[in-house]
Amino acid sequence: MADGERLGLRPRGATERRLAVVAHAAGVLGLSLLGWPAAAAVSIGLLLVAERRRSRYLVAHSGQAALYQLAVFVAHLVFIAWLGAGFLSFGGELPGIGDWRIFDTLREPWLTILQVTWGLSVLVWPLFYGATVLGAAIGAWRTARDRPFWYPLVSGAIRRLAEPRPSHPEAPAPDMPAEEVSPEGPAV
Numbered sequence: 001m002a003d004g005e006r007l008g009l010r011p012r013g014a015t016e017r018r019l020a021v022v023a024h025a026a027g028v029l030g031l032s033l034l035g036w037p038a039a040a041a042v043s044i045g046l047l048l049v050a051e052r053r054r055s056r057y058l059v060a061h062s063g064q065a066a067l068y069q070l071a072v073f074v075a076h077l078v079f080i081a082w083l084g085a086g087f088l089s090f091g092g093e094l095p096g097i098g099d100w101r102i103f104d105t106l107r108e109p110w111l112t113i114l115q116v117t118w119g120l121s122v123l124v125w126p127l128f129y130g131a132t133v134l135g136a137a138i139g140a141w142r143t144a145r146d147r148p149f150w151y152p153l154v155s156g157a158i159r160r161l162a163e164p165r166p167s168h169p170e171a172p173a174p175d176m177p178a179e180e181v182s183p184e185g186p187a188v
Contacts (some may be wrong), residue, residue: 009057011146019046020061021144027069027136036073039136040066061143064158065136068151072132079125086118 011017026042029035043066047059106114135151142149150158 009060009148011057012055016055016058017143017146019049019058021140022046023058023062023065024136024139024143024149027065027072027139028133030069030072030133030136036069036076040069040073043069060158061149064151064155065139067154067158068135068139071154076129076132079121079128082118083122083125086115086121090115090118 011020023043023046026039027036029039029042043062046062047066049058049062139149139151
């Protein structure tokens with residue numbers, strides 16, 4: 001049984017599926033760095049629409065898309081700070097920024113290890129950038145095809161939120177006899 005079926009996550013119509021596709025596809029805006037917060041704004045807006053429509057399907061998809069997009073935005077900011085710190089520390093200059101060399105306090109062999117790591121991360125940046133956008137595109141494609149999709153790492157919390165809740169939490173389980181309650185309180 002697919003995870004979406006186990007959780008009872010089925011769209012109630014084509015409109016709900018299209019809105020879920022939009023939530024995932026908004027991540028393609030991440031082709032520009034400021035596109036990630038814009039994508040999250042779209043997904044959060046759809047999350048509010050889903051709440052109003054009482055759609056667990058749309059809540060699950062827009063919620064996980066928003067969480068993914070915000071996580072990717074934060075990861076990109078951290079990565080850019082790392083690249084900028086390395087650029088300025090290893091000889092780069094920017095107008096208006098003085099001698100800002102935070103890595104100069106390191107001694108050999110740690111400085112060499114840091115320089116090699118930084119250099120390799122510069123090469124990884126385009127792959128990381130493309131992979132995050134590709135993840136959003138895959139989410140949109142799978143959702144459009146009515147297939148289950150969960151982002152790795154960020155969807156666990158959303159999955160727990162999407163699990164069906166009992167309609168009457170005070171009701172006894174079907175196989176348990178109901179206790180009689182008197183006006184004085186429950187029977188002991």
